[in-house]
Amino acid sequence: MTTIKANPERNWAILFIIPWLLHTLCFLAYPLFLALKNSFLHLNIISPHKAAFVGFGNWILAIQDVNFWKSLFNILLNQAIFIPCSLFVGLLFALLIFELGNKGVFYRIVFFIPVVTSVPVAYIIFRDFASTQGPIQQLLVAIGILSQPVDWAFTRFLPMPIIALFNSWKWFGIQMLILLGGVYGISKSSIEASCVDGANWYRKMMSIIIPQLKPQIVFILTVNIINGLQMFTEVFIVFGSEGGIYGAGLTPVLYLYDIGFAKNNMGYASSIGLLLAIVIFSLTSLQLKLTNKDS
Amino acid sequence: MSKEKVFKFVIHLFLIFSLLVCLYPFFYMVNNSLKTGMEIMNYPFNFPEKVNYSGYVQVFSELNIVRLFLNSTFIALSVTILNLVFNSMAAYSLEKTQFKYKDVLFKFILFTMMIPGVILLIPTYIFLFRLGWKNTYRVLIIPGALSAYNIFLFKQFFQQIDNAYVESAKIDGANHFQIYSKIILPMAIPVLSTVAILCFMGSWNDFMGPLLWINDEALYTLQLGITKFRSLIPGTNLQTIYASITFATVPVVLFYMLFQNQFVKAYTGVSLK
Numbered sequence: 001m002t003t004i005k006a007n008p009e010r011n012w013a014i015l016f017i018i019p020w021l022l023h024t025l026c027f028l029a030y031p032l033f034l035a036l037k038n039s040f041l042h043l044n045i046i047s048p049h050k051a052a053f054v055g056f057g058n059w060i061l062a063i064q065d066v067n068f069w070k071s072l073f074n075i076l077l078n079q080a081i082f083i084p085c086s087l088f089v090g091l092l093f094a095l096l097i098f099e100l101g102n103k104g105v106f107y108r109i110v111f112f113i114p115v116v117t118s119v120p121v122a123y124i125i126f127r128d129f130a131s132t133q134g135p136i137q138q139l140l141v142a143i144g145i146l147s148q149p150v151d152w153a154f155t156r157f158l159p160m161p162i163i164a165l166f167n168s169w170k171w172f173g174i175q176m177l178i179l180l181g182g183v184y185g186i187s188k189s190s191i192e193a194s195c196v197d198g199a200n201w202y203r204k205m206m207s208i209i210i211p212q213l214k215p216q217i218v219f220i221l222t223v224n225i226i227n228g229l230q231m232f233t234e235v236f237i238v239f240g241s242e243g244g245i246y247g248a249g250l251t252p253v254l255y256l257y258d259i260g261f262a263k264n265n266m267g268y269a270s271s272i273g274l275l276l277a278i279v280i281f282s283l284t285s286l287q288l289k290l291t292n293k294d295s
Numbered sequence: 296m297s298k299e300k301v302f303k304f305v306i307h308l309f310l311i312f313s314l315l316v317c318l319y320p321f322f323y324m325v326n327n328s329l330k331t332g333m334e335i336m337n338y339p340f341n342f343p344e345k346v347n348y349s350g351y352v353q354v355f356s357e358l359n360i361v362r363l364f365l366n367s368t369f370i371a372l373s374v375t376i377l378n379l380v381f382n383s384m385a386a387y388s389l390e391k392t393q394f395k396y397k398d399v400l401f402k403f404i405l406f407t408m409m410i411p412g413v414i415l416l417i418p419t420y421i422f423l424f425r426l427g428w429k430n431t432y433r434v435l436i437i438p439g440a441l442s443a444y445n446i447f448l449f450k451q452f453f454q455q456i457d458n459a460y461v462e463s464a465k466i467d468g469a470n471h472f473q474i475y476s477k478i479i480l481p482m483a484i485p486v487l488s489t490v491a492i493l494c495f496m497g498s499w500n501d502f503m504g505p506l507l508w509i510n511d512e513a514l515y516t517l518q519l520g521i522t523k524f525r526s527l528i529p530g531t532n533l534q535t536i537y538a539s540i541t542f543a544t545v546p547v548v549l550f551y552m553l554f555q556n557q558f559v560k561a562y563t564g565v566s567l568k
Contacts (some may be wrong), residue, residue: 005412008470009392009393009394009395009471010390010392010393010395012392012470012471012472013392013393013394013471014388014396016384016385016388016392016471016475017384017385017388017389017400019380019381019384019385019440019441020381020382020384020385020404020441020446023381023440023441024407024441025343027415027419027420027438028407028410028415030418030422031415031418031419031422032410032414032415032417032418033418033559034422035414035415035417035418038417038418038421043421045420045424068353093310093313096306096310097308097310099302099303099306100303100306100310102309103307104310107310108567109552109555110314110317110318110319111313111314111556112551112558112559113317113318113321113548113551114317114320115562116475116496116547116548116558117321117544117547117548118499118500118502118518118543118544118547119500119502119519120502120521121518121540121543121544122520123321124521124522124525124536125321125323125324125540125541126320128339129320129323133336133339134339135319135323135339135340169317169320172565174562175563177559177563177565177567178563178564178565180565180567181563181564181565181566181567182565182567184565184567190319194344201302207561224413229411230411230412230413231303232502232503233502233503236502236506248525252413253413253416256413256416256417260416260417260420261420261507266417266420266421269417270417271420273413273414273417273472276411276413276414277410277411277413277414279407280411280413281409281411284354284409294555
């Protein structure tokens with residue numbers, strides 16, 4: 001007892017950190033241990049006592065699994081379209097709103113509304129909206145871009161690009177506000193100097209403002225890589241758990257869900273989850289390394 | 296008009312046009328919720344011929360949306376409160392008390408942020424399934440009760456609070472719990488609101504959690520309920536789906552409008568006036 005009384009400071013510190021400690025043990029450390037252990041088992045949730053040790057069997061299957069690599073390809077394709085697209089729209093609106101000064105506040109507030117709506121709601125609207133009878137396709141046919149409506153959810157290559165475009169609508173508001181925050185942070189004198197020099201708006205943006213937004217752009221890229229690769233709800237709502245007829249809407253997390261929950265093969269799903277985590281981790285590190293090198 | 300003014304006028308025109316395009320899906324949603332199913336299928340763009348409230352009536356009679364709403368609210372509020380308490384406590388410990396290995400611990404907490412959540416999905420499910428947590432509220436609350444990112448946000452904010460407050464309170468005989476609850480928390484309203492918004496919105500909009508854990512209709516959340524409902528409803532009652540998603544969206548948008556500065560701060564980390 002004497003030692004405890006001797007250090008009340010430390011006791012308070014421990015008391016305050018205990019909830020975090022318990023939570024981390026239960027919902028991080030233990031699941032991580034289970035994930036590793038289960039990846040070597042053949043396991044389903046209904047009869048866990050029948051779990052069988054299969055060594056590296058799941059890992060070998062996962063690495064050779066065509067569907068896993070396809071789902072990875074799909075999500076990379078999706079992100080390769082989504083990231084530049086939402087960044088471009090966000091940047092364009094941020095720069096225009098900045099130009100308007102105080103009169104731009106209204107636009108900024110309204111453009112953010114899609115961000116606060118839920119993914120299920122957005123995708124329930126989207127499914128009807130982008131269907132063959134929906135407004136988008138009717139418009140494209142009317143102005144002659146499409147000769148007839150396309151049932152894109154049942155094609156081989158259209159699902160991911162179209163989801164990427166819709167997600168750009170859903171999320172560009174975040175990109176816009178982060179960049180807008182960046183623009184307001186740029187010193188007024190450097191912008192004014194360019195005005196005195198007589199640079200036009202386009203030159204001012206390209207040579208003065210955009211280069212100074214690099215920290216914000218790096219931040220956006222990092223966050224998108226981590227979150228984007230874990231896409232689930234969007235594709236689940238549009239394509240169901242198998243990702244559409246050609247698996248063109250399959251993402252890694254959807255695949256994981258399909259194997260673990262719809263097909264009830266938890267051991268194999270654990271290997272897929274670990275493999276995916278390794279991929280995400282390496283991509284994030286690679287991307288951080290590349291962007292750090294530039295500066 | 297000067298060149299400058301013309302330029303600004305063009306920007307306004309472009310932004311207003313973009314705004315209409317951006318909001319059209321929401322208009323489409325509300326508009327369709329007031330039509331009949333046949334009208335929606337045959338004339339998706341038209342205004343309702345005669346305003347029809349049957350969608351909203353059915354949302355209450357067949358979907359039991361009040362129950363869904365209360366479930367979502369209860370879960371989201373619980374997650375929010377637990378996060379506010381536990382994360383701020385952890386951050387207080389890391390920032391305003393002295394103990395060995397404090398910095399190592401903080402680095403470890405930052406490191407846990409790097410672990411992709413997907414890795415935990417299956418094992419957490421197995422673990423909690425065996426505990427019998429399927430079809431409970433707590434399974435949607437307890438695992439999300441703390442977050443390393445929120446600890447980080449709190450710690451950053453507490454760093455800016457002068458240690459002199461803590462020291463002088465100690466001299467006056469206050470213990471750490473009193474300092475935390477009476478001095479630090481009241482000064483931390485901005486970060487409390489940031490964390491509250493992130494947690495509430497995250498939990499409220501969560502779809503995967505309820506999908507995995509809940510198949511008892513009495514425990515359905517709003518997001519799960521409306522998604523399940525969509526696959527059940529016949530085409531002639533399409534207006535009911537639109538009514539249900541309108542019902543799910545309007546409160547969130549109003550809430551955002553009221554606290555838009557806090558939302559911006561929470562989602563992007565930037566504060567705009």
